[in-house]
Amino acid sequence: MSSSGEGIKDYDLIVVGGGIVGLAVVAALAHTPVRVALVERRPFPQRPAADTRRVSALTAGSERILRGMGAAGALDPARAGPIRSMVIWDGDAPGALTLGAQEIGRERLGALVPNGEIAYALQESAGKAPNVDCYCPADWEELHGEGELAECRIAQSGASLRLRAPILAAADGSHSPVREAVAIGSAAWDYGQSAVVAEIRPQRPHHHRAYQRFLRGGPLALLPLPGGHCSMVWTLPRARAEGMRELSDAGFGQRLSRAFGPELGTLEAVGPRGSFPLGFQHARTYTRGRVVLVGDAAHTIHPLAGLGLNLGLRDSAALAEMVAEAHRTGEDPGSARVLGRYQRRRLPDNLLVAAYTDGLNRLFGEPGRFIKGPRGLGMNLLDRSGPLKGLLMRQGMGLMAGQGTLFRGEPLNGAGRPKD
Numbered sequence: 103m104s105s106s107g108e109g110i111k112d113y114d115l116i117v118v119g120g121g122i123v124g125l126a127v128v129a130a131l132a133h134t135p136v137r138v139a140l141v142e143r144r145p146f147p148q149r150p151a152a153d154t155r156r157v158s159a160l161t162a163g164s165e166r167i168l169r170g171m172g173a174a175g176a177l178d179p180a181r182a183g184p185i186r187s188m189v190i191w192d193g194d195a196p197g198a199l200t201l202g203a204q205e206i207g208r209e210r211l212g213a214l215v216p217n218g219e220i221a222y223a224l225q226e227s228a229g230k231a232p233n234v235d236c237y238c239p240a241d242w243e244e245l246h247g248e249g250e251l252a253e254c255r256i257a258q259s260g261a262s263l264r265l266r267a268p269i270l271a272a273a274d275g276s277h278s279p280v281r282e283a284v285a286i287g288s289a290a291w292d293y294g295q296s297a298v299v300a301e302i303r304p305q306r307p308h309h310h311r312a313y314q315r316f317l318r319g320g321p322l323a324l325l326p327l328p329g330g331h332c333s334m335v336w337t338l339p340r341a342r343a344e345g346m347r348e349l350s351d352a353g354f355g356q357r358l359s360r361a362f363g364p365e366l367g368t369l370e371a372v373g374p375r376g377s378f379p380l381g382f383q384h385a386r387t388y389t390r391g392r393v394v395l396v397g398d399a400a401h402t403i404h405p406l407a408g409l410g411l412n413l414g415l416r417d418s419a420a421l422a423e424m425v426a427e428a429h430r431t432g433e434d435p436g437s438a439r440v441l442g443r444y445q446r447r448r449l450p451d452n453l454l455v456a457a458y459t460d461g462l463n464r465l466f467g468e469p470g471r472f473i474k475g476p477r478g479l480g481m482n483l484l485d486r487s488g489p490l491k492g493l494l495m496r497q498g499m500g501l502m503a504g505q506g507t508l509f510r511g512e513p514l515n516g517a518g519r520p521k522d
């Protein structure tokens with residue numbers, strides 16, 4: 103107890119934010135000697151709702167990371183649809199790119215998994231570990247990131263508790279209150295677009311192919327779910343996106359079928375539609391004092407390449423590896439040296455992906471005819487480029503993004519390699 107009568111609990115790591123990225127940091131460290139506190143504002147659901155509107159395309163690299171984190175349950179074929187190939191084409195000019203897993207000797211490029219399933223599998227892995235305390239639902243009221251220890255005061259069920267640790271990870275999303283509290287600025291802009299999401303029943307089989315058509319207002323993606331349906335992410339200027347959400351199912355299906363083209367036959371919307379305003383954000387630094395940013399708190403990117411969460415999972419794997427290693431060697435995990443290492447490891451990958459997703463959105467939103475010709479030519483050349491295409495595919499699949507234990511699909515606690 104402190105002199106003010108408040109309880110104090112000491113940990114090796116505090117994670118604020120129990121979205122997928124925060125849960126991933128905790129799950130990665132489950133059953134290691136590292137003592138972890140997780141603070142999440144919303145209650146954890148008992149079982150994921152069968153919501154196929156919020157799904158994520160996970161790269162093969164992220165599938166490996168999740169296995170290493172003990173969350174292979176999310177990749178069960180009944181819930182996760184394999185993505186075997188992908189076709190990207192320009193809706194405004196000739197130009198197409200086809201990527202097939204077989205071209206680089208693999209069976210799949212990745213998988214499409216409902217977000218609720220990923221969170222639940224990580225929660226199962228993290229929540230049962232003896233070295234993890236989950237404060238949920240709980241919010242922090244005061245936070246300090248400088249000095250000997252990072253501290254945050256939380257309120258839970260009317261009681262106040264001070265949590266202390268040498269390092270505090272902010273996994274509290276795009277508008278990160280922790281990032282703001284420690285005064286880390288960001289480069290940020292609004293795309294003026296929203297992503298409309300829905301589950302779609304196509305007339306023809308999708309053959310586990312992901313489709314992305316670049317239209318002038320933004321890209322339209324249909325991603326293969328198990329059972330023959332697709333998950334749609336359609337980026338549109340914000341006012342048009344709102345209009346789409348308000349259309350009847352029949353009216354929406356007609357607009358969608360027209361915009362997508364004949365490849366999958368008639369497209370029918372199943373269930374309610376959702377919409378998410380899109381913006382870009384990249385923190386000016388990932389660390390301040392003893393605070394480190396992971397996932398959307400560090401970088402929020404356009405969803406057109408389906409890579410935001412994949413980057414967040416790589417952040418969480420890199421951070422967990424560094425904290426476990428510092429604990430093993432007796433190094434201070436919140437020291438400038440260790441946190442600097444984290445930033446050097448994650449910044450190039452995050453910046454590269456943030457820049458090319460932003461660039462693609464601008465390039466394909468550009469109506470000028472002088473840009474359309476080179477754009478189509480570039481896509482067609484890349485399609486026939488052999489080794490360059492293979493390299494880009496491996497990069498896109500996250501197979502070149504890290505070399506640590508979790509990146510190989512192995513757990514940090516050394517409890518044997520999980521099956522692929």
Ligand SMILES: Cc1cc2nc3c(=O)[nH]c(=O)nc-3n(C[C@H](O)[C@H](O)[C@H](O)COP(=O)(O)OP(=O)(O)OC[C@H]3O[C@@H](n4cnc5c(N)ncnc54)[C@H](O)[C@@H]3O)c2cc1C
Pocket residue numbers: 118119120121122123124141142143144157158159160240241242273274275276279297299335378396397398399405407408409410411412413414
């Ligand atoms: C339409 C759309 C489609 C997408 N598709 C893909 C895809 O296919 N593939 C992909 O890789 N990425 C995709 N993304 C990106 C991906 O969804 C995000 O990158 C990812 O969900 C970010 O996870 P996070 O855990 O960092 O943040 P969040 O999911 O925002 O989680 C933050 C957590 O912090 C908690 N929190 C906030 N403040 C506090 C506080 N004060 N105290 C305690 N807890 C707090 C919140 O309750 C929340 O649980 C998509 C995004 C959109 C919008």
